[in-house]
């Protein structure tokens with residue numbers, strides 16, 4: 001089930017020596033400590049590590065929402081935080097290329113499932129008929145079409161995550177970024193969502209970057225990245241030496 005395809009590989013996200021500290025009171029708290037990472041097109045990358053190790057902060061920097069303290073992120077070759085780009089430019093890049101899925105989907109409660117899925121297209125001025133047609137296609141693809149006219153709150157958590165994925169896909173982004181998308185799901189629904197993600201990667205060749213603290217999902221991909229305390233620790237050996245270094249401190 002793994003995708004080998006080296007053909008036409010292109011680096012879509014290039015992260016170099018990325019560090020991020022937060023000011024808390026008079027203290028500088030380092031959260032990311034020199035992350036270097038390449039994500040290529042059609043990769044299915046899972047970043048895993050314990051709660052609080054900096055996974056979401058890393059995703060926020062990639063999304064253009066959190067300026068790093070040092071280091072750089074190139075997004076399709078464009079330096080995301082260079083002085084030439086402002087918030088709007090970053091938001092534009094994000095809207096064009098990334099579909100986001102969170103642990104907890106954020107619904108517009110007054111809208112139906114299909115209207116919620118269509119919503120991102122209304123932000124870029126797509127006429128109503130066209131965007132509902134597109135939403136229908138995405139819902140069909142994810143096996144959720146029969147729920148179109150329900151309110152999202154009437155669906156189970158697993159069903160809601162599939163609808164959230166349909167909404168993330170509606171703009172046909174090249175990249176899907178998912179922050180603990182299975183975090184609220186029971187075991188079966190979690191696996192079901194993982195299978196959908198794997199299929200999007202294999203069949204539609206979407207680049208997927210997913211964060212989890214559940215080791216169960218590592219078997220879905222060969223490129224898993226272990227994060228601990230704001231750093232990437234690459235393999236079991238380096239995890240051990242890292243732990244030693246950390247315990248000795």
Ligand SMILES: Nc1ncnc2c1ncn2[C@@H]1O[C@H](COP(=O)(O)OP(=O)(O)O)[C@@H](O)[C@H]1O
Nearest residue numbers: 022023024031050051052053054055056057058
């Ligand atoms: N805006 C912020 N201000 C201060 N500290 C933050 C902020 N965002 C995250 N942190 C801290 O950074 C650390 C990593 O958080 P996070 O990236 O959310 O971890 P993870 O997603 O791996 O659970 C945590 O200790 C968290 O409290």
Ligand SMILES: [Mg+2]
Nearest residue numbers: 055056057179
């Ligand atoms: Mg998190």
